Amino acid sequence: MADTKPSNPNPKTLPKVLLLEPPPIYLHYESQFSLHFNFLKHYNSPLSLPEFLAEVNANDVSAILATTLGPPITASTVLDHLPSLRCIVTSSIGVDFIDLDECRRRNITVANAADVFSADCADSAVALLIDVCRKVSNGDRFVRSGNWSVSADFPLGHQLGRLNIGIVGLGSIGSRVAKRLAAFNCSISYTSRKQKPSVPYSFYPDVYELAENSNVLVLCCPLTDETRHMISKEVLLALGKGVIINVSRGSVVDEKELVRFLLEDHIAGVGLDVFENEPSVPKELFALDNVVLSPHIAASTDEAFHDLYEHVKANLQAFFSNKPLHSPIV
């Protein structure tokens, strides 16, 4: 999809989109977005939302571009002030910050980032896993420190193809992780809300059983009330001296317990792209060589970022053209 609009259209002729907080994709592609939509930027204003809408004469706004970085979108915080709202487009996969039941009641459609990030997220999960097993970052530190010239004694890693991988959540990301790791000859199992009839991997009905039968848990599930702190002390005990890879959300893991298991050497290693209180990371982890830390970039590449811009734009354009959204949340 190319930007075929004339440059510098009159913003007043463009469809209005409310921005409570700007998502990174908006800031990155602001000039391109502005060719297509008239963004009302509440985040630049000291006024309350109703005051702001009155001032910009936009009580009729029908669409929001929303982000996990903004406020929760509930009846009282946002929806009650926007009687004409019909569509919320997010730039994230997760929509846990939106009261979906309330949106459904009010006939507001919600669209997310769909699988724009799935390949990158899966690639990152595999990258973190190989890094932990084969000590890539650790080896890089070893060479850069100059220690290799002093001592050839770097510890051996473990072969990927001998691992039983347990994938938690076999959705858009998890199934791509499975496909990639199968090419490394790993054995793949999974747990998810329902068994998938068409996949060749072993299914376990809960995460305990999966952990008991796996050397590695790869967390690819969304954060929900059910998955919060799902990786508990009990699951870690069931896993034994295995590996945890997390590219979902920090709060899926009981981080305090995970740190304790690491410090007491009850777990072989972890690769974490997400944390409970980002960007704050438990400092105890910084000294550990069996840990790989990543600043929540699993989903982020230049290419996916551009795809996301096109996807968000296409969802908003579809809405304003009375066409079905590309990735509605069912």
Place this chain on the structure above:
Amino acid sequence: MADTKPSNPNPKTLPKVLLLEPPPIYLHYESQFSLHFNFLKHYNSPLSLPEFLAEVNANDVSAILATTLGPPITASTVLDHLPSLRCIVTSSIGVDFIDLDECRRRNITVANAADVFSADCADSAVALLIDVCRKVSNGDRFVRSGNWSVSADFPLGHQLGRLNIGIVGLGSIGSRVAKRLAAFNCSISYTSRKQKPSVPYSFYPDVYELAENSNVLVLCCPLTDETRHMISKEVLLALGKGVIINVSRGSVVDEKELVRFLLEDHIAGVGLDVFENEPSVPKELFALDNVVLSPHIAASTDEAFHDLYEHVKANLQAFFSNKPLHSPIV
């Protein structure tokens, strides 16, 4: 294969194997190896090889366990002193330290490590590639330094699936790299001595054409007179702002040119497991964030190391039982 021999056999009753220099696999599994063979350890002796052989009464030795860490095996250095030699078993894939023509003339069979290391090597090549493209080690440094809490500004990486991968040497390792990267949706091309009729990847007859048509070169070829400094200034220019991954041998690359290209920002990044003067690494690389350095561990895991022990033992046992070797060099 289990070790079924009785413990502590009399070494004098065991077949003699000459060790010029001990390979790591021997040092690691010395007690197990010693159940099966009587090792004559020239490396422990100040004597010349003929003097040593005379002293231990072993002019009739018929087998050597050899390593790249030992002396070159040529007519004058070794072969002339061992008229009864019939077999050389190495613990490496590479046999460039052995004069194969001379061995052939003397009817001495040479066996290498076969594909014991191939899966690990391929895994490492992929690990280095994802690390360079997705900035894994770099991100780990960023988080450990505490900078994430200060600034969320970590640069985006590049999506693996958009890359054209050029594999140099589609043998046991290269074909496994291709299989793995195909699962990431990469486009795969290769060059090798001959086009392989049965593979689905594009063939280029030389490394220049491959470089011109690739974003990444993954070096998986053996070091020979033909491949020494194959990755020259001209090939780097043909590649343009791409990535080099090397899990073969350091001298396949003109390291001085590579460092210059990196310092002058003419290449996007490199992942190196091998170097021209190991364990010495050009210090200019230590400050670069688009470089991933690995202490020649691509082939090394606990599991492959054990497989190698079994493989070396099986080759020697086959020789002493007058059976065909498991991995003769043709």
